[in-house]
Amino acid sequence: MTIVKRRTEPLRMAQLEALIRRLPYAHEQIPQIQEELAKQRVGYQGEKSLHYYFSFLSTEQMYLLHDVRLLGTNGYHFQMDTLLLTPGFIAIIEIKNYTGTIYFDPDTHQVTRSTSHSNDELLPNPLLQLNIQKAQLKGWLAQQEWPLVPILQLVVFSDPSTKIISTPKNAHLLKKVSTAPAFLSKIRELQTLYSKTYVLNSELKQLADALAEHHTPLQSNILKEFNIKRNSIISGVFCPSCHKPTLVRGVIIGKWFCPECQVSSKHAHINALEDYFLLLNKNVSSLEIHQFLHTATRQQAYDLLKPFSLSPLGGAFRSRRYELRYPLPLGITGD
Numbered sequence: 001m002t003i004v005k006r007r008t009e010p011l012r013m014a015q016l017e018a019l020i021r022r023l024p025y026a027h028e029q030i031p032q033i034q035e036e037l038a039k040q041r042v043g044y045q046g047e048k049s050l051h052y053y054f055s056f057l058s059t060e061q062m063y064l065l066h067d068v069r070l071l072g073t074n075g076y077h078f079q080m081d082t083l084l085l086t087p088g089f090i091a092i093i094e095i096k097n098y099t100g101t102i103y104f105d106p107d108t109h110q111v112t113r114s115t116s117h118s119n120d121e122l123l124p125n126p127l128l129q130l131n132i133q134k135a136q137l138k139g140w141l142a143q144q145e146w147p148l149v150p151i152l153q154l155v156v157f158s159d160p161s162t163k164i165i166s167t168p169k170n171a172h173l174l175k176k177v178s179t180a181p182a183f184l185s186k187i188r189e190l191q192t193l194y195s196k197t198y199v200l201n202s203e204l205k206q207l208a209d210a211l212a213e214h215h216t217p218l219q220s221n222i223l224k225e226f227n228i229k230r231n232s233i234i235s236g237v238f239c240p241s242c243h244k245p246t247l248v249r250g251v252i253i254g255k256w257f258c259p260e261c262q263v264s265s266k267h268a269h270i271n272a273l274e275d276y277f278l279l280l281n282k283n284v285s286s287l288e289i290h291q292f293l294h295t296a297t298r299q300q301a302y303d304l305l306k307p308f309s310l311s312p313l314g315g316a317f318r319s320r321r322y323e324l325r326y327p328l329p330l331g332i333t334g335d
């Protein structure tokens, strides 16, 4: 198995973290942001925990892609947690970290969870979610003129203590559900059922690369979503030692200096530029960076952007805009 697209910390998580960093402690939206961040972290951990099981498939002719977001033929984007590409099938795998006892109702298609502390909490049905993703992926493959490989759906509950229950009427649906420890046997079972080759190994790599190339990450306007005014965002470069946005440029040549704790830093602006990307805008002018980083001059801001070789987006020299990236390349180390 080759990992074509690795799982990285979701952009959403980085945006929420940046928001907490750059809002005053007492801001009214902080509890809400923290609540969502906690959920995101648990989900991310659940997804990462499945890596152990994937490692057993390392010698197989398979390709693995994480977090793939594509433009569907209906004009809407669709996002898939994990895609496993094999010569006989493509599996869309949705990893859930629901704990407790999960019940799939065959009549209402509802999913409820009960735990020792609570009874019957209604949860989104991951199988319905996967149906939409399957239809979208099928359309995408047809549009890109790929062979019609069987597309399978699999929900994996990452917490080994999760108990899944249903009724005999629902047996066909539960074939698409697995717990983490049963995941490998599930894959083996599918390999036996779908042993016919639809895509040759050489083409499979091309398909995996095509999927990775067409991935378009979602970047939402997080300030708008949480109804936060732009001027609530704290500007400046944070000190790596006292964590205050107090760093000044130019006191020591080529470095940032903290007047509060006398610490100096060479690359403290990188995090600030990333925060700008995550919260404010994907592209910037040197004037905007001068204002956000509180550099002494606009030329200083320009000099800080230069080593990243950002793509210019047009505009005359003084108002030229550049495309920021996240994460910014850290080719330079040391502080």
Ligand SMILES: [Zn+2]
Residues within 6 Å of the ligand: 239, 240, 241, 242, 243, 244, 258, 259, 260, 261, 262, 263
């Ligand atoms: Zn400091």
